[in-house]
Amino acid sequence: MPLSPSDAVEAWLAAYGAAEADVAHLLCDRHDADAVAFTFVGPDLAARDLTYGELACRSRRLATVLAARGVRRGDRVPVLMGKRPELVTTLLAIWRIGAVHVPLFTAFATGAIRMRVEASRAKLVVTEPAQRAKLDPIQGIDVLETGEAFDRLIDEAEPLATSIAVGGAGTMLQLFTSGTTGKPKGVPVPVRALASFHCYLHYGLDVTADDVFWNAADPGWAYGLYYGILAPLAAGRRNLLLDAGFTPEATVAVVGKFGVTNFAAAPTVYRALGKSGLVRDLRLRRASSAGEPLTPEIAGWARDALGVEVRDHYGQTELGMVVNNHWHPDVARPVRPGSMGQPMPGYAAGTVDGQLAVDVEHSPLLWFTGYHEEPGKTAERFTADGRWYLTADTGRVDDEGYYFFTARNDDVILAAGYRIGPFDVESVLITHPAVADVAVVGRPDPEGVRGEVVEAFVVLTGEAEPNDGLAADLQRLVREEYSKHAYPRTVHFVDALPKTPSGKVQRYLLRQR
Incomplete structure (x- = not known):
């Protein structure tokens, strides 16, 4: 008889949280040596099983x-x-x-x-x-x-x-x-976090032994690493890994050639697929989205194009996924438009002063205890009494237990599923000799694909002149010194930045311009 969700959580915690827990054994050695762990797909769709x-x-x-x-x-x-x-x-x-x-x-x-x-x-x-x-x-x-x-x-x-x-x-x-x-x-992830990752694969995504599973996220980030590498290994479920950049053409080709039945990706992937006009006759059993809120138009498109609704899930690097529109029949509930679902088995949630929060005492799968060598930053994540983990995202919960994301409580930019800290980009831009001051914000993507795009507001030194060439130089600087995914799509040259009396940039005013 299948275990109840509470019994399954207890079993996973016992296995992954044991004092003698051995990662190599749990993720590899205990599985059938002849079973396929991953199918690696090249840009030409040539495949290799491992x-x-x-x-x-x-x-x-x-x-x-x-x-x-x-x-x-x-x-x-x-x-x-x-x-x-x-x-x-x-x-x-x-x-x-x-x-x-x-x-x-x-x-x-x-x-x-x-x-x-x-x-x-x-x-x-x-x-x-x-x-x-x-x-x-x-x-x-x-x-x-x-x-x-x-x-x-x-x-x-x-x-x-x-x-x-x-x-x-x-x-x-x-x-x-x-x-x-x-x-x-730095976010240290303990071995016992595998219990939470395994739980999400099972209850959130409902990946079964009969599925052809493909988590398209990059393992350089939390969602791809937690649920494209670790969770499949823990559960003994094969995942496809495509060694190529995202394009709608490649995604449609992989789903079709390999018969993908269970697909997980960021909303930007679904938006790009919808706009491409390439999706015909694809039928998925499960489709899931994570990384940023799912926009309404995707839901309507997916039912016709993919034969299944796309279910929105919510989490963070520090948590993994915790509030989901779960797929597993034992915990699935009807999807409510705009809602990210209910807490996953092993978690209890609520709101604290308008912030989405996790109930520490009643969340046995919660594994985050603090940032590496950052006690001050760690303290900001918990209430003074230690009862609640604070997500820094605002939201609400309705009378039937459905959670809704309202907004970030900070200025982190969510672009194509990636979290971009304004400070990281600003630290690069300020090194340019023509830049006297700078602030970076996220704006809704005008093309409706990436969720948000990075925009920079730059105050120049007295001798510098604003022009397209300088804007291109600043964009190139970020691409070369920080990351290609984080460069500002638009550079605004301004006389001054709006600041509080204490000198803090008021980014919300920049976003309103």
Whole structure:
């Protein structure tokens, strides 16, 4: 008899939260060696399966290689790599020796990479040839690059005999999340968070053994990593990984060729598919959206184009997914327009002073306890009595328990599912000699695809003249020094920025212009 949601949560917590929890065993070694863990799809749609047996063998040998390079338990190891077999192999190898994976988005430029490498005090970075040049300016790190030499090192290494069990409280990941001020904050993810990730895959997405599952999000970010790599491995469910940038044409081709039945992506993907006119005769069993609020037009389009509604889900890097329009029949409820659903099994939620909040005491799956070495920032996330985790997103809950997202309580920009901190972009723009002051905000995408786009308001130095060439220079600076996904689509030259008496930029006034 299937377990009830409460019993399932208890079982997952017992497995992933145990003092002897071994990540390599939980994600790989306990599964059927002949079962397919991932299907890797190339830009030409050529496919390659990776079985759990192959993953176990290769990761054990790579773990020996990493140990020989000086990686030890607790060390942070950033990985800058696309969705290829070496990525998953590297992650399992890192966890076998008790080290901590630090994801690096492949669209990041050197500046964003350097910040994460230095903040994590990493000694070694693993990358691929296409990304290698971004690491050259960073001093004091060892670089391990995929290719023939990488494969030869693995082939010649002895497999690691025993993996290190760091336990449910041990850290397995450290992501960085952007805010409105200061550098991105480190989010340590413990092994016991796998219980929450497994729960979402089961109840939120309803991924079954018969599904062809495709989470199209990038594993350089939380949703793609948590639910495109970790949750499928934990549950023993195959996921497709497409090693190519998003296009509507490629997405339609992959869904059609591989017979995808369960699809998860950001709203920007669904919007682009709808505008492309390419979606014909595709029929999904489940379709889910996360990363930013789902706009109403997608729901109407999806029923006709995909044969199923798209269900909106809500979460954060610090939480994973917590409030969802769940798909699993045991917890599914009718979708209410504009609502992101109800709390997932293992979580209790509410609102505190208009903020969406998680009830700490009654949320056994809650795993976030604080930012890495940031006690002040951590304190901002919890009420003084420690009862509530505060999301910094405003919202409401109706009388029937449906939650509605109202707005962010900060100025983080949500563009195509990615969280962009204004401070990160401003820190790059201010380095230009013509820039005296700058503020960055998010505006609704005029094309209705990306959710929001980045816009910059720039005050120039006395001798500088505003012109299109200077605007292009500033856009290029962000692309090259921070990230291609975060450059300002529009640069406004202004005489002054609106500020409070204490000097804080009033970004809400800029968004109203």
